[in-house]
Amino acid sequence: MRKLMVTTFMSLDGVVQAPGGPDEDRDGGFEHGGWAVPYIDERVVAAMADLTGRAGALLLGRRTYEEFAATWPLADDDDPIGAKLNGMPKYVASRTLESVSWRNSTLLAGDTAEAVRKLKEGEGGEIQVHGSGNLIQTLIAHDLVDEFHLLVFPVLIGSGKRLFAEGTVPAGLRLVTSTVYGGGVVAGTYAREGGLQYGAMGPETGNW
Numbered sequence: 255m256r257k258l259m260v261t262t263f264m265s266l267d268g269v270v271q272a273p274g275g276p277d278e279d280r281d282g283g284f285e286h287g288g289w290a291v292p293y294i295d296e297r298v299v300a301a302m303a304d305l306t307g308r309a310g311a312l313l314l315g316r317r318t319y320e321e322f323a324a325t326w327p328l329a330d331d332d333d334p335i336g337a338k339l340n341g342m343p344k345y346v347a348s349r350t351l352e353s354v355s356w357r358n359s360t361l362l363a364g365d366t367a368e369a370v371r372k373l374k375e376g377e378g379g380e381i382q383v384h385g386s387g388n389l390i391q392t393l394i395a396h397d398l399v400d401e402f403h404l405l406v407f408p409v410l411i412g413s414g415k416r417l418f419a420e421g422t423v424p425a426g427l428r429l430v431t432s433t434v435y436g437g438g439v440v441a442g443t444y445a446r447e448g449g450l451q452y453g454a455m456g457p458e459t460g461n462w
Contacts, residue, residue: 256374258313258381259443260390261305261403263290264417270387271414273407279317279387284414290407293437298405301433301441303334305403309342310379313370315389316348322385323356345373345381347389367396374398387415395421401430401445408438424450 263273272278272287279287314322322339329336344359347366354361362369370393373381383390383399393399404417428447434440455461 256310256376256378256381257400258370258374258383258393258398259401259403260383260393260399261302261405262385262387262390262417263405263407265289265407265409265411267410267412268416268418269411269414270390270417278321279415282414286411286414289409289411290405293407293409293435293439295435295437297435298437298439298441299335301435303338306335306338306382306384308380309338309382311343311345311373311381312339313345313347313373313381313383313386313389315386316346316351317388318385319344319346319348319351319354319356319359323354323359327356343378347386347392366392367398370398371396387417390417391419391421394418394423397423397425399446401443402427403443404441406440406442426450 262270264270269289271281271284273290274288275291276287326336326339329340331337340357342358344354344356345362346354346359347362347369351361362373366389383393390399425446426448427444430443430445432440432442453461
């Protein structure tokens, strides 16, 4: 079974919409695009290069695919992220696209959740999802995510699309790794670990 990892930039209040530029995603009149850029330093870029370098395939929603396909083929040959993204298999979940032209890209046919489930059952390395906020909501709702790699930025946005929206499946998570970068970005990788557990605390329980 292939592991599926979601990796995303997220504000402290959970917003994942348009971290990379003002026109990345203006849905809902969003006016804060590019909020992550001032905090991305060389260490963050190097960490993302390492993370991307271990991927066996990329899974993207339509909007993110079109953005990536328009920009990453322009990357220099010695750009480690660009070289990896351009060369590896890419799977696109879209109800509107009829064809995909970026090298090694394949449109997923039929129901997205079922197509991703079959993809995970096949052979190959880790499947990574970058960006693709709408697709991530589908994956979360169908309990298809094995790991979350979250880069939490020290900003509050107050509006916009959030990672864990309505429909999130209750689940237990285990912190695998964590790193704090100089600009205040906190990166953590969380693996699925069973269901949600419960307890009680207070002086009457001895857990205080």
